[in-house]
Amino acid sequence: MHTIVCIKQIIDPEIPADQFKLDASTKRQVRGGLSLVISAYDQNALEVALQLREKVGGKVTALCLGESGAMGAIKTALGMAVDEGVLVSDPPLLESDPFGVVHILAKAIQKIGVPDLVLTGCVSGDTGDKVMGPLIAEELGLPCVTFVSKVEVKDGKALVRRIVEDGYELVEAAFPLVVSIISDDSNVPRYSKLKDIMVAAKKQVPTWKTADLGLDGERVGAGAARLQMRDVSIPERDSKCEILDGETPEERAERLALRLRELKVI
Amino acid sequence: MTDVLIVAGGQGNPPSQNTLELLGAARRLADATQGRVKAAVLESAPTPLTAGLFGYGADQVFRAEHPLLNGYQGDVYVAALSQIAAQAAPQVILLADDSCGKEVAPRLAHRLNAGLVTEVLAVEGDGPAVLFRRQMYGGRTIATLAAQRFPVVATVKPRTMTPASELAGRTGEEIAVALTLEASLVRTKVVQKVAEEVRGVKLENARVVVSGGRGLKGPEPFKQLEELAQILRGAVGASRAATDAGWVPASWQVGQTGKTVSPDLYIAVGISGATQHLAGMTGSKTIVAINTDPDAPIFKVAHLGIVGDYKAILPKLLEKCRDLTQG
Ligand SMILES: Cc1cc2nc3c(=O)[nH]c(=O)nc-3n(C[C@H](O)[C@H](O)[C@H](O)COP(=O)(O)OP(=O)(O)OC[C@H]3O[C@@H](n4cnc5c(N)ncnc54)[C@H](O)[C@@H]3O)c2cc1C
Ligand SMILES: Nc1ncnc2c1ncn2[C@@H]1O[C@H](COP(=O)(O)O)[C@@H](O)[C@H]1O
Numbered sequence: 001m002h003t004i005v006c007i008k009q010i011i012d013p014e015i016p017a018d019q020f021k022l023d024a025s026t027k028r029q030v031r032g033g034l035s036l037v038i039s040a041y042d043q044n045a046l047e048v049a050l051q052l053r054e055k056v057g058g059k060v061t062a063l064c065l066g067e068s069g070a071m072g073a074i075k076t077a078l079g080m081a082v083d084e085g086v087l088v089s090d091p092p093l094l095e096s097d098p099f100g101v102v103h104i105l106a107k108a109i110q111k112i113g114v115p116d117l118v119l120t121g122c123v124s125g126d127t128g129d130k131v132m133g134p135l136i137a138e139e140l141g142l143p144c145v146t147f148v149s150k151v152e153v154k155d156g157k158a159l160v161r162r163i164v165e166d167g168y169e170l171v172e173a174a175f176p177l178v179v180s181i182i183s184d185d186s187n188v189p190r191y192s193k194l195k196d197i198m199v200a201a202k203k204q205v206p207t208w209k210t211a212d213l214g215l216d217g218e219r220v221g222a223g224a225a226r227l228q229m230r231d232v233s234i235p236e237r238d239s240k241c242e243i244l245d246g247e248t249p250e251e252r253a254e255r256l257a258l259r260l261r262e263l264k265v266i
Numbered sequence: 267m268t269d270v271l272i273v274a275g276g277q278g279n280p281p282s283q284n285t286l287e288l289l290g291a292a293r294r295l296a297d298a299t300q301g302r303v304k305a306a307v308l309e310s311a312p313t314p315l316t317a318g319l320f321g322y323g324a325d326q327v328f329r330a331e332h333p334l335l336n337g338y339q340g341d342v343y344v345a346a347l348s349q350i351a352a353q354a355a356p357q358v359i360l361l362a363d364d365s366c367g368k369e370v371a372p373r374l375a376h377r378l379n380a381g382l383v384t385e386v387l388a389v390e391g392d393g394p395a396v397l398f399r400r401q402m403y404g405g406r407t408i409a410t411l412a413a414q415r416f417p418v419v420a421t422v423k424p425r426t427m428t429p430a431s432e433l434a435g436r437t438g439e440e441i442a443v444a445l446t447l448e449a450s451l452v453r454t455k456v457v458q459k460v461a462e463e464v465r466g467v468k469l470e471n472a473r474v475v476v477s478g479g480r481g482l483k484g485p486e487p488f489k490q491l492e493e494l495a496q497i498l499r500g501a502v503g504a505s506r507a508a509t510d511a512g513w514v515p516a517s518w519q520v521g522q523t524g525k526t527v528s529p530d531l532y533i534a535v536g537i538s539g540a541t542q543h544l545a546g547m548t549g550s551k552t553i554v555a556i557n558t559d560p561d562a563p564i565f566k567v568a569h570l571g572i573v574g575d576y577k578a579i580l581p582k583l584l585e586k587c588r589d590l591t592q593g
Contacts, residue, residue, distance in 0.1 A: 013404050014540060017563065020406050029403060041523075098372075098382065123523055126403055129384055131372035138376035143341065143453035146369045149516060159457070163516045164365045165470065165525070167462035173454040182523060185512025226381040227418070231410040232402065239566040241555070249578030256554065256572055256579075257586035265531040265552050266474070266498055266591055 001058030001153070001175075002115035003049040005082070006105055006132065007042040009066045009073035011035075013125035020234070027232045029126065038073045041121030043189040045181040046080055048151050049119055050190065056153050059083040061112060065104055067094065071205060078200030079192035085205040086112060093210065095222035098131050103220060105132070106139040107213040114140060116175040117158070122147050122182040133180030142178050145171050149184040268301040268391055271356035272324070273347060275366070277309065279318030283471065284362035286322060286429035288422055291389055292360055293323040293430055299391045301357070304328060306350045308343065310336035320438040322430040328354050330443040334452070338366045341451045344373045350443050351378055356417055358389070358396055363421035371421045381418035383411055387426045404522050405545030424470060425528040425549060462515040465492065467501050469518065474500025474531045475550070477520055479543075480507035481536020481557065481576065488514055490580045491535060497587050503527065503547075505537045521546035535576050539564025556580075 011034050021030040038046075049060040061084040062077035064070050074085035088108050096104065109118060118140075120133040137144030148171075150161040158177050162169045163184070181187065192200075210220075218224060244259065246252040260266040270292040276282030281289070292303045305324040307315055309331055316327045328350050334342045347370065351359060359374070361367035363385050375382035387408070388399040396413045398420060469475065476495045478488055488502065495502045503520040504513070520527055522542040528549030535556045537543060540563070547553070548567055555568035556576050565571050572579055 013542070017406070017541070017566075020403070022407065027409075099376070102376075128402060128404060128522065129382075130368055131382060131384060134369055134372040135376055138373050144369070144373075145340075145454055147365060162365075165517060166468070167460045167515065167517050169456045169460070170458040171454050172457050182516065183506070183510050184516045185510060188510065226414055227383055227398075227411040228414050229409060230397065230412050232407050234407050237566050239568075241565045241568045241571045243560075243565075243571045243573060249572075249574045250582040252572045252574060253579045253582035254586050256570060257583055257590055259570055260531065260552070260554070260587075261590050263552060266587060 001052060001056050001117065002061070003052060003058070003117040003119060004061045004063050004109055004112060004115045005042065005045045005049050005077070006118065006120045006136070007046065007062050007064045007073055007077055008039040008121070008124050009036050009064060009070040010039045010124065010126040012037050013040065022232060022234065027229050036069065036072060038076055039121055039125040041123060041181055041183060044183045044187045045119040045121055046077055046082060047187045047189045048181055050081060051187070052151055052153070061086065061115070063105065063108055063112070064088070065093065065101060068207070071207070074205050075200050076192070078203050079197040080190060081193070081196045085203070087205055087207045088213070089207050090209040092221045096220045097225040097227065098129055098135060099226060100220040100224050102132060102135040102139045104213065104215060106136060107215055108208060109136070109140065111208070111213060114176055116177070117151070118142070118176070118178045120178070120180045122180045133178055137178035140178070142176050143173050144178040144180070145173060146180040147182045148179045149182050150186050151179060268295055268299040268358060268396060269304060269356045270296050270301060270358045270360060271304045271306055271351065271354050273359070273361045273367070274305045274307050274315060274319055275362055275364070277313035277315050279314035279321070280432070281315060281318045281322060283429065284364060284424055287424065287427040288360050288362060289319070289323045289430035291422055291427045295358065295389055295391055295396070302326060304354045304356055306330070306347060306354070308335045308346055316440060321432050321434070321436055323433065324438055326354070326439045326441055328441050328443050330445050332445050332447050334447050334449065339452055339454070340369050340373070341453050342447060343370050344377065345447055345451055346445055347374050348377045349445055351417065353443055359417055359419045361419070361421050363423045367421045371419050375419040378417055378419065381413050381415055383418065384421045385423045386420045387423055389420065401545055404542040406541045423526055425526050462517050466496060467499065469501040469503055470525050470527060472501035472527065473529050474498040475503050475520070475527050475529045475547070476500055476533045476535065477503035477505065477537060478508055478535045479505035479537030480511070482508065482513070485513035487576065490584065494533070494580070494584055494587065497584065497591055498531070500529065500531070505543050534564050534568070535580070537564055538562045539567060
């Protein structure tokens with residue numbers, strides 16, 4: 001079983017509000033001194049891939065399109081004991097919209113060799129489109145299942161747990177398959193072992209550029225974007241919270257109930 | 267002239283809440299540009315849905331009936347909607363941002379070589395362009411995106427658009443679509459469905475939501491939240507920290523990755539108020555926060571707050587709410 005996990009490197013999405021800044025001209029977040037991380041659900045996807053390897057064998061490859069510094073994300077994945085990494089990094093490519101990104105990722109997946117399983121996060125922590133999994137499936141002509149927390153292999157087929165509005169579904173599909181991963185208690189990302197981090201540091205990771213992938217120039221870069229970003233702003237939060245006091249917690253609880261009654265919400 | 271095609275869900279009349287919200291958004295956009303509202307209905311047998319769609323603002327219904335359209339299956343839905351879109355030729359295609367819409371929209375956009383925008387909060391015409399608003403950076407920002415090419419496929423975030431209201435006696439044109447669908451299209455199969463939200467009201471429709479987070483430190487205290495929800499005839503939600511810990515099912519999650527709720531009352535217990543959580547609940551009318559940390563960001567969006575330990579507060583709150591609602 002070969003699994004390719006698509007990982008995106010992003011600025012830590014859980015920083016406090018006062019550290020979040022936008023660049024007025026690029027309309028993107030300002031990096032500043034903030035730390036970079038592998039987008040949250042991609043870490044869960046790595047965990048799913050590693051658990052699968054433990055069960056059925058095979059190998060796991062981490063694939064990232066990003067700045068040259070995204071080599072750090074690949075190294076982090078290798079530190080979790082992923083077998084191989086591939087970085088695609090070429091500045092003009094980073095301006096691509098999701099249809100450009102999917103073209104690049106699909107070309108890279110084909111160059112690696114289409115695996116049994118392609119995993120993505122269900123949503124990236126910055127742009128947050130929730131589209132890349134299904135787009136990769138279309139681009140490669142593969143079936144897909146989204147918002148999956150668990151992947152098992154049964155009788156040579158995938159049996160996955162898909163989270164839906166009112167619970168979950170078990171969905172069966174043949175390989176090769178694209179799955180987007182959501183978190184639950186079964187795929188909490190593991191900590192790296194020191195030994196694996198040391199191996200990762202020495203591991204050779206190829207960096208591919210436009211020419212290595214035979215990309216269609218019409219599909220990538222800022223010029224190909226199908227939507228234009230007109231504006232981005234940080235909404236104001238007018239905090240007018242009425243803090244209920246009282247001598248004891250019980251008094252405060254009682255006041256809360258009475259206020260809710262006054263407001264006719266209970 | 268912007269013709270809008272909505273993908274209708276459910277089967278009933280009146281249509282489902284998600285469908286009414288799509289119709290509301292579509293009608294406003296079409297009216298502003300003298301366009302038409304078209305609705306795609308996918309079903310395996312006739313249902314009252316078509317009549318309901320006319321009553322709530324559709325000008326045309328593209329009805330596709332096929333045995334394979336018996337419940338959602340991604341491959342079949344994408345194929346069917348591609349064919350309907352070819353016939354209806356809309357500029358904008360709106361789907362609900364639910365578990366089906368999220369899976370179908372990107373695939374449909376890819377096949378139609380269309381634009382794509384997800385989790386739309388507002389849509390409006392701007393001359394020949396169509397503008398979409400959505401959150402980015404986990405709810406920290408609001409972006410305005412202009413469609414550069416048509417058609418454009420968009421998913422609409424539930425509980426953010428004003429639903430369509432009924433116009434009595436309104437009718438429209440029903441168009442039967444002859445689909446070419448083969449059983450061999452089907453590549454994924456649901457072998458088991460497990461419903462987890464059994465008690466009381468559905469989270470996304472509840473008028474009162476009581477949510478718990480990491481501050482509860484385990485699954486046990488959720489029993490008290492369930493009790494409070496029951497007294498207030500509401501539902502229980504959770505932060506990602508609580509669902510990731512396995513304290514409650516993943517389908518209870520509220521926020522960017524979970525559900526969007528906009529109840530009359532939202533009570534956040536032991537939830538810090540990360541933007542990704544706020545992304546799913548700031549539409550609530552009255553927000554209450556119970557948290558030990560007076561600087562927790564949840565107090566920036568709450569209307570009423572108690573700084574304190576939930577352990578000391580919940581029992582009394584339960585008791586008092588019970589008294590008030592039964593009295
Ligand atoms: C891409 C992405 C998507 C995400 N999507 C979601 C999402 O959909 N929904 C979501 O919720 N999160 C989401 N998150 C996670 C989010 O960023 C936060 O990590 C999460 O919401 C934190 O959950 P919490 O508030 O329960 O925990 P914490 O942030 O740890 O807060 C716990 C709070 O409990 C308080 N507390 C502790 N003890 C007590 C006590 N005894 N009584 C009262 N209060 C107490 C603390 O003061 C603290 O404020 C997402 C993150 C990413 C990166
Ligand atoms: N630049 C990228 N490199 C690798 N994977 C990516 C990239 N962008 C998106 N993805 C994958 O697609 C998922 C969903 O992203 P999105 O559609 O942007 O929400 C992410 O969680 C990643 O797994």
